[in-house]
Amino acid sequence: MNIGIIGSGNMGSGLGSLWARKGHHVIFSYSRHPEKLAELAASVPNAEAATPSEAAGRSEVILLSVRWPEVEEAIRTAGPMAGKILIDCTNPLKPDLSGLAIGHETSAAEEIARLAPGVKVVKAFNTAFAEIYHGGTRLFGSRRLSMFYCGDDETAKKTVTKLIIEIGLDPVDSGSLKSARYLEPLAMLMIQLGYGQGMGTNIGLNLIRR
């Protein structure tokens, strides 16, 4: 398969190189450091460097892996792509990585904090299905679910951490209450998987490290 990479930075070079090593022909394009494109292409088999419109025009699958502010220009310079598969691995990050630039601007937790002034709100327990809390064990085989939580008051978070551990879950401090903007969509993803995709409610998330 011909795979065009539009945006050959950290993400694009990594994924493109992996696919090239699997035998796909990979066309790298669009870099803030154009002089590195040829070098990158030379470093893996089955790869070449080209312009975005060449990369897009000659590929069945295109990876869009530019920074959010460059998305519009990248799509324009790629030219017509109708009918092709475009893999979007972008995230619309704010330049300082402090949040998403589009798509979400508040959360239930933040609204609740506004409705109940002075209260130490901690977001927690919203990313697992209620069925998990009703079952005989929280364990999945030998594995504990990760329970993401966030809040603005450290003492309150410590208390909630204990309550998480007590019921057999693995607490993951996810930062300030604003992170509820990530935990609530995460719950929605679980609902989509459980009901929309038919996986049922005996599913959960595990944060793994190495």
Next chain:
Amino acid sequence: MNIGIIGSGNMGSGLGSLWARKGHHVIFSYSRHPEKLAELAASVPNAEAATPSEAAGRSEVILLSVRWPEVEEAIRTAGPMAGKILIDCTNPLKPDLSGLAIGHETSAAEEIARLAPGVKVVKAFNTAFAEIYHGGTRLFGSRRLSMFYCGDDETAKKTVTKLIIEIGLDPVDSGSLKSARYLEPLAMLMIQLGYGQGMGTNIGLNLIRR
């Protein structure tokens, strides 16, 4: 510890019962089926049924576990809670579970689909750090990272599924392109954990089932 439960439905009854069995005194309140409150309280040790204002007034920690449309009324009937810990496990779901009612209304993927008409956009690879794609292996010990992906074209999704599997990740079909509204905040959560919470980039997510 005294734990007040405001909203004794599926979530509140499950969590409250678990904490009661761990020795906390749990006060259940606020149910759409008030007649079931006493029954619930009688079914576990260290528990009682009360009004929301009693549950909130007598507890150091309060679990808010009502449906989103009931949040405002629940907080009002609970009365003053300043200085207390409020655990928010609500999700601001639309009544038909089709999405979040507040906080987010688009995604990079949907904007990209709009910018590139006719293109089969598949959101993928955005929830793992680029470092994962550059390392010698995608494995975490013996475990594969889950790679959530979504899109509106089934054939395109099948192609992307293969590309995910080829590089050693476990594909998780997350539904239509609209699910990018959940996958992009999920990436933001990973960034918060990796950089904000100092966990670094050698972390990832695993969807587990039982």
